[in-house]
Amino acid sequence: MTGIRVSDSPQQRLRVGFVLATNFTLSAFSLFVDHLRLAADKDDRSRQIHCSWQILSSAPHPIRSSCGISISRDAPLDDPRTFDYIVVVGGLLQSYEPIDQTTVKWLQRAAAAGVTLIGMCTGTFILCRAGLMDQRPVCVSWYHRQDFVDAFPNHDVVSDQMFLDDGDRITCSGGGAAADVALHVIERNLGRSAGLKASHILLMGRDLTSSAQFRLQPQPPTLDPLIRKADRRVQRAILIMEQNMSCPVPIERIAASLTISSRQLERLFQNALGRKPQDFYRSLRLQYARALLETGQVSVTNVAIEAGFSDCAHFSRHFKLAYGISPRIYHRSAIKNLNAHPAIAASHAGVRIFPEL
Known part of the structure; x- marks a missing residue:
């Protein structure tokens, strides 16, 4: 479980759903969700007051991460409009079927409903294969750039910044950049102070004036x-x-x-x-x-x-x-x-x- 549930709070201004691929990257997921957790409540109490998050899956069994740790789902794939953002956390490219066709169709429904989709790490590959990034530039890690070019030779790809915000699509290089995207989303919906609070508690101090600046930071050489x-x-x-x-x-x-x-x-x-x-x-x-x-x-x-x-x-x-x-x-x-x-x-x-x- 990811925290104490506070359902349908009238104060919630940020609702995030997570779709975890088979063999997903645990660090990217945990960095993102911990920023939400700390921004959602006072101090370190972890109540889902100002924002909420759920792990979503078409099947009831736990989802295995690339390091072997499994995470249980919180809810099935219901109405995607109950979320402001849906984060697709990718992982090992060698996974035969990172998400099933039921989940693919659900993501397509979410996109049609105007929900913002976030491709985290190789989650960008998943969004592209689902036809949800057509005619849109994407951001991938320098490490997986050639893999992406091989899979999508005609797609516009950047690997010289941490993430790319294209309105209702956000794509992220993964790893530590998950924290940058989380702060970007928190700042946009809950205000800068909420994002800085989470960053400071996690000892990931940011002294930049806005999330727009760290978005453009180059990936580490x-x-x-x-x-x-x-x-x-x-x-x-x-x-x-x-x-x-x-x-x-x-x-x-x-x-x-x-x-x-x-x-x-x-x-x-x-x-x-x-x-x-x-x-x-x-x-x-x-x-x-x-x-x-x-x-x-x-x-x-x-x-x-x-x-x-x-x-x-x-x-x-x-x-x-x-x-x-x-x-x-x-x-x-x-x-x-x-x-x-x-x-x-x-x-x-x-x-x-x-x-x-």
Whole structure:
């Protein structure tokens, strides 16, 4: 159970229903619901006075999270209009059927009734498969960006901010961003003080003037601590680079997306990292290429393409300058090493590549 029930309170100004996918992410759900809990009552008493929440399911059995902990439902799928928001919490992409067709149809009814739907973590995938995000941009985690592009190649996707508010649809990158969305929703419906109270009690202090600001915060960079201290525009530029390895984005376009000039972006990179953005971008792609070569599963030619180089000769020249060895020799050495250590080879299968400085 998620708290003490106070049904049909005349003071409730925020009603939230949760749909949990099979193997849902427990941390995203708990962060969101704990902010609601603390905003709903005085002190830490957890009564559902100012807002309410329920876990909804088409079946009476508990829903299993990705970490193995199961949560019981509070109510069946009744009239979706009794909620202001319905949060779909996703989880493992490998789950065969994250939600059943009964739940899909219920979400479609909710959308038709004008209820705001929130895709949390891979819950965005669920909303897209249900046809509820057509012609709408979505926000997904940088970690699942390629999975999303593979599943929905023609969909507009962003991975350089924590969440995206598109009116009656909100999509969220997941993880800690669940707290940001919860605060955004609480601030909108209960006021800023209610959101700040929840944040302070959870020791997640926010000193931003409004939820609109932390919505636009970039997702944390996957690189070293130096970048985490860099100007936010440098962080966002790097995220764009990371998400466009095989088809590099011109520096001019990256700068334009940040509403600054190329010269400004170059100065920011020089100040933060001591390098030009184009040089940094190339080093990212070379690190990505090296990691692909180390798997032993991708040919040098395909690695060059995946890393965004126009031809093998161009790729080989830059790779050797960076690492003092040709990519073909590096690739052969990696295959030899993997064959000598089968356990290492198995661990490389399907591994995600994280570039490093």
